[in-house]
Amino acid sequence: MRFRTLKQLVELCERENKSFGRLMLEEQANESGRSEQEEFRKMSEYYAIMKEAVRKGLTEDTTSRSGLTGRDAQRVMQYMEGNETSVGAVAAEAMANALAVSEVNASMGRIIATPTAGSCGIIPGVFVSSQKRFGWNDDTMTYALFAAGAIGYVIANNSFVSGAEGGCQAEVGSAIGMAAGAMAELRGGTPSQAAHAVGLALKNTLGLICDPVGGLVEIPCIVRNGFGAVNALAAADMALAGVRSVIPSDEVIQVMLEVGSSMPEKHRETAKGGLAQTPTGKKIMDQLYRKGSPKQTAADAAGNDAGAQTEKKD
Numbered sequence: 001m002r003f004r005t006l007k008q009l010v011e012l013c014e015r016e017n018k019s020f021g022r023l024m025l026e027e028q029a030n031e032s033g034r035s036e037q038e039e040f041r042k043m044s045e046y047y048a049i050m051k052e053a054v055r056k057g058l059t060e061d062t063t064s065r066s067g068l069t070g071r072d073a074q075r076v077m078q079y080m081e082g083n084e085t086s087v088g089a090v091a092a093e094a095m096a097n098a099l100a101v102s103e104v105n106a107s108m109g110r111i112i113a114t115p116t117a118g119s120c121g122i123i124p125g126v127f128v129s130s131q132k133r134f135g136w137n138d139d140t141m142t143y144a145l146f147a148a149g150a151i152g153y154v155i156a157n158n159s160f161v162s163g164a165e166g167g168c169q170a171e172v173g174s175a176i177g178m179a180a181g182a183m184a185e186l187r188g189g190t191p192s193q194a195a196h197a198v199g200l201a202l203k204n205t206l207g208l209i210c211d212p213v214g215g216l217v218e219i220p221c222i223v224r225n226g227f228g229a230v231n232a233l234a235a236a237d238m239a240l241a242g243v244r245s246v247i248p249s250d251e252v253i254q255v256m257l258e259v260g261s262s263m264p265e266k267h268r269e270t271a272k273g274g275l276a277q278t279p280t281g282k283k284i285m286d287q288l289y290r291k292g293s294p295k296q297t298a299a300d301a302a303g304n305d306a307g308a309q310t311e312k313k314d
């Protein structure tokens, strides 16, 4: 790749009059030795899988094997049908889509890791709802996935994209940054605006710990994806309006590295701290790993009815 930072990416795009997405497609083809057509086809297949995950999460039973989570995306959609949502229909739909894909992941369905499975809902959440709203075709969305990939490439090479290394800021935070930059570009923003969207988004998740209850990518991961989709839209809008990340986005990425490196091990996917070690989190963990039927007991501990739904189906 000819770039390692967002600054270099923006400069290249400006010099060659290309979008993040167009430039990344060319760079990726050069790097892999495959043709641009082949790279594009592969990426468009990934987008098809994302769309299918949204559909599945909104229409099928997504109760997880633990029984802890499932069907929250459908709850949001049902709520939207009869109510004016506080965040507005656009953000609510992106949120529901993100929850849907994360729930498909938790129920062992097929997703695309963007950048990880834990944060797989945010990009499809934003993309699928925005495609419907603005009428973009699949090729446009595929280019936007390359744009998101370019941003993810920079973050991964300068900081982290995994919760075990850098906390949830690295997973959910990176996904929000990727979605925000790509969305800014989709809406006609300049490369500079897309880069500002990344920095604006990342600043909002700095310090976010990774604390999955029971070590499962369910609680709080799924709802963080829902929130992430809304934040990505907000960051894109701020950047398009001319709001700048005063601390340059590359420096924000460096801060993510600094914060993640000093994060205690208990807050990096070990389930030894944070929400995982609350009284309820510990109770769920205990029931999941030491006693009885995980589906029912863990759901009971969580105080939801997901386990009961699963039991009925079984």
Ligand code: SF4
Binding pocket: 118, 119, 162, 163, 164, 167, 168, 169, 171, 172, 209, 210, 211, 212, 216, 217, 218, 220, 221, 224, 269
């Ligand atoms: S809490 Fe941890 S496992 Fe869950 S999404 Fe965040 S980084 Fe991934």
